[in-house]
Amino acid sequence: MIKTDFLKHMPWYVLLLVAILFFYLTRSILTPFIISAVLAYFVSPLIDKLEARNISRAKSVVIAYSIIILLLVLSIVFIVPIVSEQIREFQYIKPKIIHFFQYDFWHYLNNWIPFDVHIDANTVEKAIKDTVTNKTEEGDNTLTQSVFNSASWVISFITNLALVPIITYYFLKNYHEIIDNIFRLIPKRNRATMTKIAKESDKNLSAFLRGQFLVMNILAAIYIACLAMMGLNYSLLIGLIAGYLNFIPFIGLWIGASTAVLAAIFQFSDVLHPVIVLGIFTIAQIIEGNFLTPKLVGDRIGLGPVTVIFAVMAGGELLGIIGVLIALPLSAVLKVILEHIRESYEESELYENDSKLIIPDDSNQNMFHEK
Numbered sequence: 001m002i003k004t005d006f007l008k009h010m011p012w013y014v015l016l017l018v019a020i021l022f023f024y025l026t027r028s029i030l031t032p033f034i035i036s037a038v039l040a041y042f043v044s045p046l047i048d049k050l051e052a053r054n055i056s057r058a059k060s061v062v063i064a065y066s067i068i069i070l071l072l073v074l075s076i077v078f079i080v081p082i083v084s085e086q087i088r089e090f091q092y093i094k095p096k097i098i099h100f101f102q103y104d105f106w107h108y109l110n111n112w113i114p115f116d117v118h119i120d121a122n123t124v125e126k127a128i129k130d131t132v133t134n135k136t137e138e139g140d141n142t143l144t145q146s147v148f149n150s151a152s153w154v155i156s157f158i159t160n161l162a163l164v165p166i167i168t169y170y171f172l173k174n175y176h177e178i179i180d181n182i183f184r185l186i187p188k189r190n191r192a193t194m195t196k197i198a199k200e201s202d203k204n205l206s207a208f209l210r211g212q213f214l215v216m217n218i219l220a221a222i223y224i225a226c227l228a229m230m231g232l233n234y235s236l237l238i239g240l241i242a243g244y245l246n247f248i249p250f251i252g253l254w255i256g257a258s259t260a261v262l263a264a265i266f267q268f269s270d271v272l273h274p275v276i277v278l279g280i281f282t283i284a285q286i287i288e289g290n291f292l293t294p295k296l297v298g299d300r301i302g303l304g305p306v307t308v309i310f311a312v313m314a315g316g317e318l319l320g321i322i323g324v325l326i327a328l329p330l331s332a333v334l335k336v337i338l339e340h341i342r343e344s345y346e347e348s349e350l351y352e353n354d355s356k357l358i359i360p361d362d363s364n365q366n367m368f369h370e371k
Contacts, residue, residue: 230277
């Protein structure tokens with residue numbers, strides 16, 4: 001019977017495998033579509049509210065676009081000039097950074113290592129220069145190819161950037177039709193279950209994404225305010241980086257904290273200010289972990305630290321930076337699906353038949369008995 005059903009549905013299984021293979025082979029061009037789908041998911045509730053006020057969906061999309069463009073213009077007018085100025089100022093301390101890693105870093109390292117090891121800065125510098133020289137000689141033949149690849153990447157990035165607003169518009173305009181068409185492909189006997197899974201996934205995912213967005217903004221404000229109060233020159237730039245990279249677990253915190261510590265070392269040339277920076281990040285993470293995330297996000301995903309690390313690494317391996325960004329939201333959806341699969345298995349005949357376990361008996365009369 002099982003074999004007959006499998007053969008009966010074989011064409012559908014083959015079609016599913018072909019679809020998966022198609023998306024895998026075309027993953028390099030999926031970036032604008034994935035970004036557009038995420039943006040449409042975020043903005044669609046606003047469109048629905050406008051549509052409920054008897055505004056056509058097309059006009060609602062235009063209004064939403066106008067609001068987004070206004071926010072972008074305000075950001076460009078007020079934030080971008082400050083960030084650009086801080087980036088330009090950063091260029092002036094580049095010689096200091098190079099000198100630090102060539103000489104001072106190795107001196108500090110010699111003092112910090114608890115056992116007797118002498119690290120000579122000149123020896124290390126010579127080794128690095130020799131390595132760079134060798135790599136440069138080896139890479140001369142590939143210079144043209146590297147330039148070509150860089151130019152191709154820039155063209156691809158600009159193209160994707162131009163496509164995202166267009167694709168997002170059509171996704172938003174036809175959002176509910178797209179969802180309905182997807183659900184029509186689901187077999188009728190499974191449609192109720194899939195609808196339940198979709199609603200639970202949407203509830204968890206929307207709560208996670210919107211809550212995480214608030215957490216990122218609050219953390220960015222905390223970092224900017226605290227770093228500015230301690231007198232760090234690049235407080236706005238570093239605060240924005242640290243706050244918005246918090247969306248990437250562990251990696252975002254490491255990048256933000258290390259950037260702030262290095263900036264404090266180069267600006268103040270002491271131990272106190274880097275320690276203050278570490279204290280700021282530690283307190284901010286305590287606030288985030290104990291107050292912000294529980295209140296604004298909640299335990300929506302419920303993934304352990306190891307699972308989170310694996311999800312982020314797997315996403316990066318499959319889809320690059322986009323995969324890293326969508327790893328946790330996809331994990332939230334996958335968790336709901338796996339929970340329903342487990343429930344279905346526990347209610348299945350296969351699970352019920354195996355529930356009678358043979359275990360050792362306490363008496364010596366019978367070696368085993370059925371529980």
